[in-house]
Amino acid sequence: MSALTETATAAYFYYYPLVENLRQVERYVTAGIGSNPAAPFNSFSHARKLAGPEDTFVTINNDTVYSMAQLDLSGGPLRLDVPATGDRYYVLQFVDAWTNNIAYIGTRATGNEAGSFLIAPPGWTGESEFPVVQASTDIVSIVGRFACTGNDDLSAVTSLQNSLVLEPLNPTAAVNGLPAVDANPSDGLLFWQQAHNWSQAFPAPAAESALIERFSGLFSPDVDSEDLAAWYDDGVAKLEDATKHGEAPVFNGWTVGLHLFDYNVYNLSLGTIDDDRWKIRDEKVCLAERAIACRLGLWGNHAYEAVYAQAFTDVTGAPLLGENTYRINFPEKPPVGAFWSITLYDIPRYYLVDNPIDRYSIGDRTAGIRYEADGSLILTISKDEPTSVTARSNWLPAPDAAFRLVFRLYVPGESILDETYSYPPVELVS
Template sequence: MSDLAELAAEAYVYGFPMVVDLDEVGRFTRDGMGSVEPAPFNRFGHAAALAGPKDTFVSINNDTVYSAAQLDLSGGPLLLRVPDTGGRYYVLQFVDAWTDNFAYVGRRATGTAAGEFLLVPPDWDGEVPPGTKRITVPTTVASIVGRWACDGVHDLPAVRALQRATTLEPLGDGAPCDGLPVPESAVAEGELLFFEKLRTGMRAFPPAPTDQAYQQKFAPLGLLDSSSPYVSPSAELERALRTGHQRGKDRVEYATTHGTSPEQNGWKLTYDAFSYNLEFFEVGTVNSPQWVLQDRDASRTVRAAAARAGLWGNHGYEAAYAMAWDDEDGKPLDGAQAYTMRFEATPPVDAFWSVTMYDTPRYYLVDNPIGRYSIGDRTADLHYDRDDSLTLYLQPERPAERAAAANWLPTPPGPFRPILRMYQPHPAVFDGRYSIPPITRQEHPA
């Protein structure tokens, strides 16, 4: 049983990203997500405001207004049209069912002029209309995660107009779509249902060719069976699956907080957290050794940790993410304490940067008295010191001094984890010339 349980643990780490991804795909089509309205497959759902605590999605950003479309190409290609944004930053990120970022459309990737793109399923061999760029989608179900820069409430009408002008439509008449695979209803909730979702997802959405061979090792778990073995599993299999599920979950949690990402002043530099895609490089991606994790086994663990702490996050060249769980002395960050971050120089970017506050272990935004969930270069009335340095105050209570209050990012009660985001980062972010300041504990709140 121990060998079977260990195999189940490996299957959990391997399959966790797809299972959680497809759960979110289904949620967005049925219920939406906080500010993002629900939308059926092949139609955009748009947020009308920046994200807040009602947007219950792991590590959601508070910098951009979201648009999301869940794609089902089993009925044929889709035509995507994007408007001219007049130089405004935006990105449409394409994510397959295994959470590979396989294409980008937006300011960095394709510019800000109007454009048309044909999204086609695997092995499609039809003709692409003139003036339209082809994007091959690796799995028939996938997601477009759109982010629009927004400078505040006054800027929302302009963003809404751009959202309305971003459209999807079938090429030709289209055909009925398959939708998401449906797990066997008789499978019990919990650990067994996880493996049932993985089994149906693996059958519906074949992975990259190298992983198709890798999947064969999971045959003893029933993951390659055409019908569910989890309705009435043997006692041995059930024990192995339940034990393996917990082991795998523990490994994903550990990889999330103690992974192999380099550290700088207490920050985890998760710039490579989404570099696990090894095979699918469509419009807007960068296929270079810097952005491809060559160790396939290691990349599977990285992918699971990325899905746990930042599902649907961008490659580092689009937006570089750094995360912190501890202060500069290695002590866990906690809302009972007060902290500062002093930027001698702010992050070098072509778009913008921010620090966003999340609770743990959910990694959600948390309500606070001033409704501020992030702070950065677009925050109004920040106070810079005479030497042009910038000090941020991370604490639960409003600072007494006016200058400190202007630079206050409220912390939630209990443990928290901030993310520093750098959109369109400069090379200095990656080659070590730019250093992120530590989070320093203060004996007395400002």
């Protein structure tokens, strides 16, 4: 591998989160995604139902109803008003252009009372009577999630969503939006052009200036377009491979991304935990984990908000296939402050999979699940509907193909965070 090719691979991993993230931002403000309609910058887009197969977003959850807002702070600060949510779990997660989780408002971070907050652009030095979310880039995504138990609960969630208010302090100020890029027939050339233009518009932290300088040669007009295309293809392949061989530990077959979203070490604002326990200090590992996190679960939370464990295989290491039947036995309820679920996704898109009973996740809030006499819970995962009443009640339908599971634990207990929790294995039954 030549030195320039090695640099290009590192650059692909570095810029991939920025490019993929801003492509999704652009989708939200121009076309919408699934149940979330398009909405202009600095306004909310509300889904009015739980996500399903039509929501084509990587590893989208089926536990909460989404309220999304794409912010452009180039016009100045915004005021955000949130309603009281009673005992309902909710979170508004703030993600900058580089996919850093920079702030949280919600049940864990700020409580469930009504309140007002100020969202300030980079470099802002004003005063506010409200708690401040200090942004690190002009573009910020609010990823809002309201816990929802099903269709009967949707009207209550809708009422809360409608009570979210965003208002610019200067209503007449113009915003910059996303810099345009030239129409380009090649995926590879488009990627590098977006990486260059968008990284200039939304600068990385000053501490990463040496990396920016290292990668600058890739954007020289003297670089051959065929080389750029080849470097892009190589980067895509290497990132796909890295998603299967990341740094996350494995417990009973579950790869637990406890620190997958700890790559933000510079911009930690309201509701985050500014502690070395939640920071990846090795730069090489940090940037690799950021790319992997973006590929597997864009806009995922820090572990202290929600833990994501994934399984591509059963406990023996054999791939999960729809032609088989699997069992997951929970001897006791997982230690969470909010709730937990297991969701099934296809491969390699990581989208929810259509099924005959319209069930895409299963967990402690699933209507009709049946516990054993000793309080344990046994889940069945298969393509074919189980024959017994209990197994059918606790059934998560699988496709006739390979699939991936994600085990979510919202507001995880300390045994999960200190890695002493015993994850229930995915066991092959037949």
